[in-house]
Amino acid sequence: MTDTTLDTTMTSARQTTLPWKRLLLFSVVLLALLVVPIVIGDQFIAHIFVTIFIFAGLSTAWNIVGGFAGQLSLGHAIFYGIGAYAGIILMNVGITPWLGMFVGAGVAAVVAVAISYPCFRLRGPFFSLATIAFLEVFRVLALHFRELTGGATGLMIPLKIGWEWMVFRDRTPGLLIAFGMLLVTLAVAWWIRSHRLGFYLVATRERESAAQAAGVNTVKVRLIAVAASAALTAMIGTFHAMYLTFIDPSSVFSLTTSIQIAMFALIGGLGTIIGPLIGAIFLVPLSELARGWLGAQALGLHGFVYGAVLVLVVLFMPNGIVGLTSRYLGKSTNKRGVQAESVAATPRLPTKPVIGNDLLVAEHLDKHFGGLHVTRDVSLTLKEGEILGLIGPNGAGKTTVFNMLSGFLKPSSGTVQIRSVDGTMMTPVTPGDFAAVGVGRTFQIVQPFAAMTVEENIMVGAFHRHADVREAREVARETAFRMGLGPWLDAEAQGLTIGGLKRLEVARVMAMKPRILLLDEVMAGINQTDVRRAIDLMLSIRDTGVSIIAIEHVMQAVMSLSDRVVVLSSGQIIAEGKPQDVVRDRQVIEAYLGKDFVHAQA
Amino acid sequence: METFLQVLVNGLMLGALFAIVSVGLTMIFGIVKVVNFAHGEFLMLGMYLVYLFTTKLGIHPLLTSVIVAPLLFVAGVATQRFIIQPLMSARDDHIQIFATVGLSTALINLALLIFGADIANTPPSGLRLPIVIGPVRVLLGQLVILAASILLVIGLQAFLKRTQTGRAIRAVAQNRAAAQLMGINVNRMYMLTFGIGAACVGLAASMVAPLYPTSPNIGTYFVLTAFVVVVLGGLGSLGGAFAGAMIIGLIDSFAGFYIGSDVREVVVFGVFLLILILKPAGLFSDRLNLSHVSP
Numbered sequence: 060m061t062d063t064t065l066d067t068t069m070t071s072a073r074q075t076t077l078p079w080k081r082l083l084l085f086s087v088v089l090l091a092l093l094v095v096p097i098v099i100g101d102q103f104i105a106h107i108f109v110t111i112f113i114f115a116g117l118s119t120a121w122n123i124v125g126g127f128a129g130q131l132s133l134g135h136a137i138f139y140g141i142g143a144y145a146g147i148i149l150m151n152v153g154i155t156p157w158l159g160m161f162v163g164a165g166v167a168a169v170v171a172v173a174i175s176y177p178c179f180r181l182r183g184p185f186f187s188l189a190t191i192a193f194l195e196v197f198r199v200l201a202l203h204f205r206e207l208t209g210g211a212t213g214l215m216i217p218l219k220i221g222w223e224w225m226v227f228r229d230r231t232p233g234l235l236i237a238f239g240m241l242l243v244t245l246a247v248a249w250w251i252r253s254h255r256l257g258f259y260l261v262a263t264r265e266r267e268s269a270a271q272a273a274g275v276n277t278v279k280v281r282l283i284a285v286a287a288s289a290a291l292t293a294m295i296g297t298f299h300a301m302y303l304t305f306i307d308p309s310s311v312f313s314l315t316t317s318i319q320i321a322m323f324a325l326i327g328g329l330g331t332i333i334g335p336l337i338g339a340i341f342l343v344p345l346s347e348l349a350r351g352w353l354g355a356q357a358l359g360l361h362g363f364v365y366g367a368v369l370v371l372v373v374l375f376m377p378n379g380i381v382g383l384t385s386r387y388l389g390k391s392t393n394k395r396g397v398q399a400e401s402v403a404a405t406p407r408l409p410t411k412p413v414i415g416n417d418l419l420v421a422e423h424l425d426k427h428f429g430g431l432h433v434t435r436d437v438s439l440t441l442k443e444g445e446i447l448g449l450i451g452p453n454g455a456g457k458t459t460v461f462n463m464l465s466g467f468l469k470p471s472s473g474t475v476q477i478r479s480v481d482g483t484m485m486t487p488v489t490p491g492d493f494a495a496v497g498v499g500r501t502f503q504i505v506q507p508f509a510a511m512t513v514e515e516n517i518m519v520g521a522f523h524r525h526a527d528v529r530e531a532r533e534v535a536r537e538t539a540f541r542m543g544l545g546p547w548l549d550a551e552a553q554g555l556t557i558g559g560l561k562r563l564e565v566a567r568v569m570a571m572k573p574r575i576l577l578l579d580e581v582m583a584g585i586n587q588t589d590v591r592r593a594i595d596l597m598l599s600i601r602d603t604g605v606s607i608i609a610i611e612h613v614m615q616a617v618m619s620l621s622d623r624v625v626v627l628s629s630g631q632i633i634a635e636g637k638p639q640d641v642v643r644d645r646q647v648i649e650a651y652l653g654k655d656f657v658h659a660q661a
Numbered sequence: 662m663e664t665f666l667q668v669l670v671n672g673l674m675l676g677a678l679f680a681i682v683s684v685g686l687t688m689i690f691g692i693v694k695v696v697n698f699a700h701g702e703f704l705m706l707g708m709y710l711v712y713l714f715t716t717k718l719g720i721h722p723l724l725t726s727v728i729v730a731p732l733l734f735v736a737g738v739a740t741q742r743f744i745i746q747p748l749m750s751a752r753d754d755h756i757q758i759f760a761t762v763g764l765s766t767a768l769i770n771l772a773l774l775i776f777g778a779d780i781a782n783t784p785p786s787g788l789r790l791p792i793v794i795g796p797v798r799v800l801l802g803q804l805v806i807l808a809a810s811i812l813l814v815i816g817l818q819a820f821l822k823r824t825q826t827g828r829a830i831r832a833v834a835q836n837r838a839a840a841q842l843m844g845i846n847v848n849r850m851y852m853l854t855f856g857i858g859a860a861c862v863g864l865a866a867s868m869v870a871p872l873y874p875t876s877p878n879i880g881t882y883f884v885l886t887a888f889v890v891v892v893l894g895g896l897g898s899l900g901g902a903f904a905g906a907m908i909i910g911l912i913d914s915f916a917g918f919y920i921g922s923d924v925r926e927v928v929v930f931g932v933f934l935l936i937l938i939l940k941p942a943g944l945f946s947d948r949l950n951l952s953h954v955s956p
Contacts, residue, residue, distance in 0.1 A: 178938065180938070183758065184754060187758055188696070189938070321759075321762075367763070369760075370760055373759045374744065
């Protein structure tokens with residue numbers, strides 16, 4: 060694999076852990092944000108800062124869903140509104156907003172899960188549209204249920220002042236509370252991003268199927284993210300309602316607010332921890348100053364600037380302000396490998412394991428898409444310690460079989476059973492089930508998590524067995540060096556060449572420590588020397604007790620690797636046996652080269 | 662019975678209005694594969710243009726379409742060329758969503774800056790004249806919209822199916838790379854499509870402005886329903902959009918009358934969410950679709 064040069068122009072705007080120096084700088088900036096308005100002591104300045112804290116908090120909470128998980132919600136005002144209404148409605152019956160905000164957070168989390176669950180199958184703009192529709196429904200319902208919400212006339216908070224009611228004459232306590240909420244939100248966002256959940260979210264965003272293959276329950280992790288995000292949003296909503304002292308459906312359940320929340324995150328830096336805060340620091344004063352100084356004559360001015368800035372940012376700095384600074388400060392995380400490295404030569408154990416019991420049993424697998432029969436009655440077994448080669452001409456249905464063996468396609472009829480560690484036969488259904496019983500797979504068309512580094516890509520696999528970040532990182536590094544990806548640990552996966560990406564596929568699945576490995580053409584397009592090394596690597600993997608099914612076109616590999624070969628043609632198994640016998644089989648030659656060739660030989 | 666008929670006719674008229682606003686949206690989506698969140702603002706822009714031409718120059722609103730539609734065509738082409746085209750290769754569609762959302766925000770507020778928040782009424786033009794057919798009443802302008810929306814759908818279908826340019830546009834929609842290999846200038850087709858989509862809204866504006874007062878937020882009011890219509894009809898399907906518009910018009914009208922006018926939006930958006938979640942390809946077969954879009 061000599062074709063592993065890297066595109067060094069790629070820069071990375073992402074940071075998973077804050078180094079101490081940067082953390083210190085960050086704390087100083089945060090503290091300054093709090094101290095400046097208190098020192099100035101001006102009511103209007105204090106108001107601007109409170110608004111910055113609130114929107115930065117809302118935006119940071121949104122970013123957990125919109126940035127990390129990549130679900131572009133334009134309905135976050137729903138949760139903000141739930142928090143606001145919960146706070147005031149409960150305050151009216153004498154419950155302090157300090158409790159009310161947790162009630163709001165709970166309701167918002169439940170609502171978020173309920174509306175997100177059916178929406179997750181929607182992609183890109185459709186998810187956004189659905190969230191807008193939900194927002195409209197909430198607004199109309201809030202207008203409709205007058206007894207509860209006050210309808211179009213809105214709700215005013217009762218005149219109760221003091222810390223226990225979260226309402227103050229002075230601006231300073233408000234500043235403190237808003238700042239505290241921002242800190243909590245930032246802490247939650249940081250915690251999520253730097254733990255397994257965050258890696259899973261980003262992996263799901265980047266490539267859902269690959270995340271599933273790595274054992275990620277993609278629905279569950281996104282629901283957790285949505286619930287956390289909604290709860291935080293609602294809590295800030297409660298405080299904001301107390302701060303504004305008045306709410307009504309159209310100002311609370313507003314699409315404009317939703318858009319603003321998302322906008323700050325994008326302008327600051329989507330998916331980064333401090334991006335939303337930076338976005339809010341830059342943009343909030345703009346709108347507040349326009350409102351405060353220019354008043355009615357500048358109606359629409361700040362909105363126009365917002366919109367224009369958003370378009371310009373999207374066009375010219377899609378990574379936001381954070382991306383821009385890391386580009387100019389030269390914080391490129393890319394390191395160029397000094398020399399193209401290959402798969403490390405692996406020492407083999409002298410003995411090969413004995414072939415044992417049936418480990419994977421597929422029976423009568425049929426799959427048809429409409430009228431097209433892709434596979435007919437495919438039955439195969441993989442024994443413990445065995446390498447099974449799966450070959451066949453293009454379009455024979457090999458990858459379809461793989462998809463059924465890993466849960467990505469449901470067979471139209473037939474079963475797949477896997478022997479679990481304790482010896483019972485299991486019938487897994489989803490890709491997650493398959494991963495859980497120890498089936499790992501690669502994809503023929505490589506599916507890297509493009510925006511993650513090589514190390515993080517492999518870590519997603521490693522998390523399957525190691526929940527702790529440090530352990531997972533250790534395993535990932537080890538696997539990376541074994542696969543010859545050592546020099547590119549910190550490079551973004553999108554900078555790798557195809558050879559590198561193929562190795563990354565294998566590395567990610569190896570980090571899961573599977574018992575059954577499904578390899579889909581991992582040797583296509585690599586050179587002779589490396590084929591030899593890859594064969595050794597696979598044999599050494601097998602020697603550690605992993606059983607392998609490999610789809611392969613490189614005959615050299617098939618012949619020297621496989622204990623047994625299954626030949627698939629037009630969706631049916633036409634031959635099965637030792638590799639030497641199979642390649643002499645008349646039917647097999649016919650399938651590959653056509654009848655004429657067979658006749659010519661005869 | 663008479664009320665029922667009236668509600669039915671109101672629904673169909675409302676449907677025609679939704680249809681004429683949605684046609685351009687579905688066309689842009691089906692071919693450029695971009696959900697244009699600023700579509701409603703194009704309508705708003707068109708309505709202000711109609712307002713200006715009628716009040717300042719005294720032109721009949723329907724005649725203004727001769728100027729407004731070409732102007733919006735240019736606006737659409739410019740949007741595609743300078744905002745969407747640079748983002749076509751973006752890794753994910755978030756970026757495009759943000760771009761059109763940003764454009765929408767900018768346009769609404771620009772209108773607010775220039776025209777203020779007050780509503781702008783086009784001067785009387787005879788289009789609000791009621792016409793009594795048997796037991797039901799409709800406005801002349803509504804009949805114009807119905808006729809125009811039908812003609813527009815038929816005309817666009819014919820353009821896409823029968824002309825060389827139309828075929829090229831459909832080829833681009835189905836496979837961008839293959840179309841490029843066949844010597845089709847893909848970027849020009851996208852610009853043309855976006856232009857036509859925007860011009861459709863310009864045409865719609867000349868008929869909507871006499872019936873509805875213009876305000877900076879008028880686009881938002883229409884575009885949410887237009888999205889519902891487009892999703893219901895199957896994205897990119899012109900005939901589907903027309904049928905979807907009629908269905909939504911009827912639902913809106915009947916829900917408003919029999920359930921309550923304040924919750925009719927809940928019913929409309931409820932239907933939308935159900936369709937989106939249960940049958941995201943839309944209610945109508947893919948046969949009508951300009952391309953095979955699977956959301």
